Every structure is written in structure tokens, then in C-alpha cells.
Amino acid sequence: MKKSLFSKLVITFATIITLSFVITAAFLSYWFEGYYFEQRKTQLLNECEYIGVTAVKYLNGSLSYQRMEELLQSMGSYLYTDIWLADNYGIVYAVSSKGNSELIGKQILSEELRELRIGKSVEKRDGYSSVFKGPVHTYMVPILYKDVFRGSIIMHTSIGEIKEPLERFYEIIWASASLAIIISVIVIYYFSQKIIIKPLGKINHVADKISKGEVDKRVYVNSQDEIGDLANSFNLMAESLEKIEDNRRQFISNVSHEIRSPLTSIKGFIGGILDGVIPRENEKYYLSLAYDETQRLTRLVNDLLDLSAIEAGQLKLRIEEVNINEIIRITVIKYEQAIKNKKINVDVCLQYDDLYVIGDKDRLIQIVTNLIDNAIKYTNEGGSIEVMTRVKGDKVYVSVFNSGEKIKDEDLKQIWTRFYKADKARSSKISTGLGLSIVRSILTQLGEDVWVENKDNGVMFIFSLKKI
Ligand SMILES: Nc1ncnc2c1ncn2[C@@H]1O[C@H](COP(=O)(O)OP(=O)(O)O)[C@@H](O)[C@H]1O
Ligand SMILES: [Mg+2]
Structure with missing residues (x-):
């Protein structure tokens, strides 16, 4: 059975209160009993x-x-005690209550006499059960006259009589314990409702809504305690869930959009060939266009797979010693044709012939390729590109500069997010907006940094690597 928080609190508090009362009562009554008996003794x-x-x-x-009997009687009823008088042989000769008069003439003391004779009092807890119904407490006090033992006074007080005030005392303790429990249950109910149960209920309710997809729901609890903190953390969690959900939607729409345009072209070209709209002699040309589009698709899918692997932490880097200068030279040569076509002036300025860094060769090629590809793509016709390596301490800084338009301030932060393209119209055909986010993800995983700086006549991307 599921127990409510309230009942758990009540059980805990009631147990604590009961326990503390029991312990207090036990101590008090122990003390009180001793005290009471002592008082009684002194009085007697x-x-x-x-x-x-x-x-x-x-x-x-x-x-x-x-006269003596009268005195004994009044004394007995005043002290709630049965008083007997015995002579120096232990034989009773007077009693305070008429009910016990048959004891007169009987010897009731024997071994106690020894003590009494030498002037000592005797105390007995239970005895004389033949005379009294309940248990009694007995004091025997010797009567000494001019240092001669003349007999003894025997006083019996029924334990019930003594215990009566104690019983009252217990009643009061239990009554106050019950009252304390009732009051604390009321107080606990009020506070637990206000402080814990209601706010938790709210959070629970919203959690339920969120789990059903209403990620825009929030909790409103403004208490300055742990529950308030919980509500705040909960809202933060809801916020990030909402962001993730938004990202997911955005991502799906971006991917579908990116895939749709090449697919439409491919479909158009092949359809045109199949139904004869495209003349036979042009078929090859259109097929090559379709081929380019499939290549674009392949690149897109590869980029996406890379990104998702990096982001899921599944991309295992093969860390080795890599000659970064070599990579730069090879990449620039790879783009020779594109550079010639755009009449770009490329300046490669490398420190040392060979410069070894720590990294994953294939991934470093990917980074340099992406940056040089961007530089060629975004520089103006007849512009210039400058690739440089610089050693500073234990770091190697690689910079790729291209002349051309600067990146607008509002785009500077955004260019690293996937699918982001600053100039949507111009770059729609040739770009996916994934390159820089891949660059940044790989470098982050390597523990390195990449950033962009606007220069007087162009843009410079710089990244760091660890020198060997
Ligand atoms: N060298 C550059 N000069 C100017 N803008 C750039 C440069 N490199 C990147 N950008 C901007 O950053 C955006 C994102 O770049 P990237 O992630 O490589 O995607 P893509 O190259 O596919 O457009 C580009 O669309 C462009 O607007
Ligand atoms: Mg790019």
C-alpha cells in the first residue's frame, strides 16, 4: 500500500512525542515515587x-x-495508616482500627526485635498479607524511654494509598501526551500541506503534462526552500527539454529541406531523360548533373553522420603524431582547379617544413578542408587566400584568411550552429551549413579551440593544436 507523506510525517512525529513522554514519565515517576515514599516516611x-x-x-x-486508644485512632485516620503498638516482647497491646482488635495479645514481632532493641527502625515492603487485603508498606520504630527499650510502633500504609497520587500523576502525563499528539498532528497537517504536499502536487501535475508532450508547461512555486529549489531545477529541466524538442523539430525540417532540393533535381533530370523531353545528345550532360546532385547528397549524409557521431560521443579519435604542414600543402593542391577557376591568389606561409602536432590525421584533414573550402567559396573572384602556421609555446596556431566580405556581427556567433548559412540566397546551392559545426565539434573533442576574426579586408579563421 502506498503511504502518503502526511501519514509518514504523523507516524514519525507521534512516535517521537510518545517516546519522549514515556521516557520523561518513567524518569519522573521513578523520582516521584522515591520522593513520595521519603516524604511519607519523614511524616510518619x-x-x-x-x-x-x-x-x-x-x-x-x-x-x-x-485515652491512648482514642489518640491512636485519630492519629491513624489522620495519617491514613494502621498503627499497632507492641511491647518489648513483640506482643500487640493496642491497634488504631477496631477491625484489627483480634491481634491484641498476639506476638507479631520476632526476628525484627533484635534490630528494634538496639534502637534501629525496620522497614518492610510486603508482609502481613494475612491481615491486610492489598500490599502494605510497614515501618517499625522502637520506643525508647531513658535508653531502655519499651516496645515498638508498627505502622502500615497500604501501597494503594501511596500510589493513588502517582496514578493521578500518570493520568496527567498521558493526557498531556495525547493533547500534544493531537496538536502536533494538526500543525503537521497544516504545514505539510502548505510547505510540501501542495507544491509537490503541482510539480507532479506539471511533470505529468510534460511527459505527455506539453513541454511549455512550468511550475509556479515561490518558496525559498528546497522545494522552491526543486521547482526551479524542474523548470530549468523543462526549459532544456523544450529547447531539445525545438532543436529536434528544426533539425528534422532542415534535413528534409536539404535532401529535398537535390532529390527534386535528380528526379527532374532522370524523368526528363526517361520521357524523352531531354534530347538524346544532352542526356549525358543531364546525367552528370544528376551525378553531382547525388554527390551532394552523399556529402550531406556523411556530414550528418559525422556530426551525430561526434555529438553522441561515439567518434573515436585515433590520436597520433600528425604533420599539419603536410596536410595543409596537400589540401591546397587538392583545390588547385577551383583556385585557378576563381583566379585566387593563394599564399601558404608555414613555419618550419614539418610541424608535428597531436591529433587524428583524417579529422585534421577534414578541418583544414572545410576551412579552405569555405575560404575559396566565400572569397571574391580574383581575391586572395593566406594559410599560415605559427608556433607559440606548446601550441600551434593555424589560420586561414580570405579576402572578401566580413561576417556580420549578428552572424558571428551563429555560424557555428549546424545548418546555419549567413547568406541563404547565395550559398543555398553549394552549402549545407554543417562544415563549421563539424570543425568546432572535432576541435572541442581534441580539447582545442577555434574562432573567427573579421579583418580589414576579409575574414580569418584560427584554430589551435597541441605541439609535440
Ligand atoms: N571564410 C568565410 N567567409 C565568410 N563567411 C563564412 C566563411 N566561412 C563560413 N562563413 C559563413 O558561415 C556559414 C557556415 O559555414 P559552414 O558551416 O562551413 O557551412 P557552408 O560552408 O556549408 O555554408 C556559411 O554559410 C557562411 O555564411
Ligand atoms: Mg563550409
Whole structure:
């Protein structure tokens, strides 16, 4: 069975309160019992002196038996005690209550006499069960007259009598414990509802909504405690969920868009050939166009796979010693044709012939290719490109500069996000907007940095690598 937070709190608090009351009551009653018995004893012993004097007077013949009996009776009822008087042989000769008069003339003390004779009092917890119904507490006090043992006073107080005030005491303790439990349950109910249960209910409700796809829902709890923190963290989580959801939608729409245009062209070209709209002699040309489009698709899919592998942390880098200068030279040569076509002036300025860095060769080629590809793509006809390597401390900085338009301020941050193209109209045919995000992802995984700077007459991309 699922227990509510409230019932758990109530059970815990009630247990704590009950336990503390039980412990307090046990200590108090232990102390109180001892104290009470002590008080009682002092009271009885105080009266003993007077009873002793009376008994001696009677024994000496200066007080009548009747007078002494009356005195004993009033003393007994005043002290709630049965008082017997015994002579120096332990034989009873007077009792305070008429009910016990059959004891008169009987010897009731034997071994206690030894103690009493030498002037010591005797205390007994339970005895005389034949005379009294319940348990009694008995004090025996010797009567000494001019240092001679003349008999003893025996006083019995029923334990029930003594315990009665204790019982009252227990009642009060239990009544206050129950009252405390009731009050604390009310207080706990009020506070747990206000502080914990209601806010948790709200969070729960919103979590339920979010799990059903309403990612724009938020929790409104403004308490300055852990629950408030929880609500804030929850909202942050909801926010990032919403962002992820937005990204996912955006991503799907971007990918579909990127795939649709080459597919449309391919379909158009092949369709034209199949139904004879394209003349036979041009078929080859259109097929080559379709081939270019499939290449574009392949590149797009490869880029996407790379990106998703990098982002999922599945891309394992093969770390080795790589000659970055060699990579730059090979890449520039690879683009020879494109450079000639656009009449670009390329300047390669490398420090040392060979410059070894730590990295993954294929990925470094990918980075340099992307940057040089961009430089060629975004420089103006007859523009210039400058590739440089510089060693500074244990770092190697590679920069790729191209003359041309600067990147607008509002685009500077965005160009690293996937599918982002600053000039949508111009670059739609030849770009995917994935290159720079791949560059950045790989370098991040290598623990390195990449950034862009606008120069007077162009743009410079710079990235760092670890020198060996
Ligand atoms: N050398 C550059 N000069 C000017 N703009 C650039 C340069 N390199 C990148 N950009 C801008 O950054 C955007 C993103 O680049 P990238 O991720 O490589 O995608 P793509 O090259 O496919 O457009 C480009 O669309 C372009 O607007
Ligand atoms: Mg690019």
C-alpha cells in the first residue's frame, strides 16, 4: 500500500512525542515515587515521637487505655495508616482500627526485635498479607524511654494509598501526551500541506503534462526552500527539454529541406531523360548533373553522420603524431582547379617544413578542408587566400584568411550552429551549413579551440593544436 507523506510525517512525529513522554514519565515517576515514599516516611517518623510519648505515658500508668486508644485512632485516620503498638516482647497491646482488635495479645514481632532493641527502625515492603487485603508498606520504630527499650510502633500504609497520587500523576502525563499528539498532528497537517504536499502536487501535475508532450508547461512555486529549489531545477529541466524538442523539430525540417532540393533535381533530370523531353545528345550532360546532385547528397549524409557521431560521443579519435604542414600543402593542391577557376591568389606561409602536432590525421584533414573550402567559396573572384602556421609555446596556431566580405556581427556567433548559412540566397546551392559545426565539434573533442576574426579586408579563421 502506498503511504502518503502526511501519514509518514504523523507516524514519525507521534512516535517521537510518545517516546519522549514515556521516557520523561518513567524518569519522573521513578523520582516521584522515591520522593513520595521519603516524604511519607519523614511524616510518619515525626508523628512517632508523639505516639511514643503517649505509649510510655500509658505504660507508666499516667494515661488511661481508653485515652491512648482514642489518640491512636485519630492519629491513624489522620495519617491514613494502621498503627499497632507492641511491647518489648513483640506482643500487640493496642491497634488504631477496631477491625484489627483480634491481634491484641498476639506476638507479631520476632526476628525484627533484635534490630528494634538496639534502637534501629525496620522497614518492610510486603508482609502481613494475612491481615491486610492489598500490599502494605510497614515501618517499625522502637520506643525508647531513658535508653531502655519499651516496645515498638508498627505502622502500615497500604501501597494503594501511596500510589493513588502517582496514578493521578500518570493520568496527567498521558493526557498531556495525547493533547500534544493531537496538536502536533494538526500543525503537521497544516504545514505539510502548505510547505510540501501542495507544491509537490503541482510539480507532479506539471511533470505529468510534460511527459505527455506539453513541454511549455512550468511550475509556479515561490518558496525559498528546497522545494522552491526543486521547482526551479524542474523548470530549468523543462526549459532544456523544450529547447531539445525545438532543436529536434528544426533539425528534422532542415534535413528534409536539404535532401529535398537535390532529390527534386535528380528526379527532374532522370524523368526528363526517361520521357524523352531531354534530347538524346544532352542526356549525358543531364546525367552528370544528376551525378553531382547525388554527390551532394552523399556529402550531406556523411556530414550528418559525422556530426551525430561526434555529438553522441561515439567518434573515436585515433590520436597520433600528425604533420599539419603536410596536410595543409596537400589540401591546397587538392583545390588547385577551383583556385585557378576563381583566379585566387593563394599564399601558404608555414613555419618550419614539418610541424608535428597531436591529433587524428583524417579529422585534421577534414578541418583544414572545410576551412579552405569555405575560404575559396566565400572569397571574391580574383581575391586572395593566406594559410599560415605559427608556433607559440606548446601550441600551434593555424589560420586561414580570405579576402572578401566580413561576417556580420549578428552572424558571428551563429555560424557555428549546424545548418546555419549567413547568406541563404547565395550559398543555398553549394552549402549545407554543417562544415563549421563539424570543425568546432572535432576541435572541442581534441580539447582545442577555434574562432573567427573579421579583418580589414576579409575574414580569418584560427584554430589551435597541441605541439609535440
Ligand atoms: N571564410 C568565410 N567567409 C565568410 N563567411 C563564412 C566563411 N566561412 C563560413 N562563413 C559563413 O558561415 C556559414 C557556415 O559555414 P559552414 O558551416 O562551413 O557551412 P557552408 O560552408 O556549408 O555554408 C556559411 O554559410 C557562411 O555564411
Ligand atoms: Mg563550409
